[in-house]
Amino acid sequence: DVVLTQTPPTLSATIGQSVSISCRSSQSLLHSNGNTYLHWLLQRPGQSPQLLIYLVSRLESGVPNRFSGSGSGTDFTLKISGVEAEDLGVYYCVQGTHAPYTFGAGTKLELK
Amino acid sequence: QVQLKESGPGLVQPSQTLSLTCTVSGFSLTSYNVHWVRQPPGKGLEWMGRMRYNGDTSYNSALKSRLSISRDTSKNQVFLKMNSLQTDDTGTYYCTRGPPITTFDYWGQGVMVTVSS
Numbered sequence: 001d002v003v004l005t006q007t008p009p010t011l012s013a014t015i016g017q018s019v020s021i022s023c024r025s026s027q028s029l030l031h032s033n034g035n036t037y038l039h040w041l042l043q044r045p046g047q048s049p050q051l052l053i054y055l056v057s058r059l060e061s062g063v064p065n066r067f068s069g070s071g072s073g074t075d076f077t078l079k080i081s082g083v084e085a086e087d088l089g090v091y092y093c094v095q096g097t098h099a100p101y102t103f104g105a106g107t108k109l110e111l112k
Numbered sequence: 113q114v115q116l117k118e119s120g121p122g123l124v125q126p127s128q129t130l131s132l133t134c135t136v137s138g139f140s141l142t143s144y145n146v147h148w149v150r151q152p153p154g155k156g157l158e159w160m161g162r163m164r165y166n167g168d169t170s171y172n173s174a175l176k177s178r179l180s181i182s183r184d185t186s187k188n189q190v191f192l193k194m195n196s197l198q199t200d201d202t203g204t205y206y207c208t209r210g211p212p213i214t215t216f217d218y219w220g221q222g223v224m225v226t227v228s229s
Binding site: 001035037039041043048049050051054055060092094096099100101102103104105106 | 159
């Protein structure tokens with residue numbers, strides 16, 4: 001199975017600070033059809049996960065544009081440009097290129 | 113609007129079978145995939161399996177021998193059955209919609225399942 005390694009495990013930030021989360025894959029996530037099925041989810045405390053970014057860099061409808069995704073192959077990054085209080089929670093990367101789907105272990109974003 | 117809602121028993125005895133239902137609205141099961149994802153308390157997410165729009169299923173190999181996913185399109189429901197439950201199967205079970213591109217775009221509220229005698 002594909003292993004997704006997220007760093008850091010915990011991120012402390014102040015409101016307005018820009019932060020980045022890394023997700024590294026044990027295999028290339030480039031599918032033979034040309035898509036890279038690497039997505040980012042946010043799980044706020046006590047809530048279900050929600051999709052933020054799909055296919056590496058595409059912003060899900062309704063998600064603020066302070067969120068952005070980048071990367072290719074095995075290295076991917078989620079960036080938040082100006083953290084807001086509502087951004088606190090656990091961020092997960094997930095891949096769907098190789099069966100079975102696998103998730104990163106998560107990065108907890110907390111207030112400093 | 114798109115909604116998914118999980119239902120099932122909150123408590124299951126060890127070695128017994130878990131049966132969960134995901135009832136969907138706002139979209140057709142014959143047009144979208146539905147996945148099951150679980151989360152042990154305080155831990156991360158684990159993909160369990162998928163019901164494809166065409167009725168095909170796929171499973172996490174670690175659970176495949178114990179897991180079955182089925183559906184009733186007339187009732188807009190997807191079912192999960194997992195046998196031989198153990199205490200480490202305790203957690204929150206989610207169903208989530210999975211279009212090919214925007215996978216996991218809608219999630220249910222989750223149902224907490226405790227495996228205990």
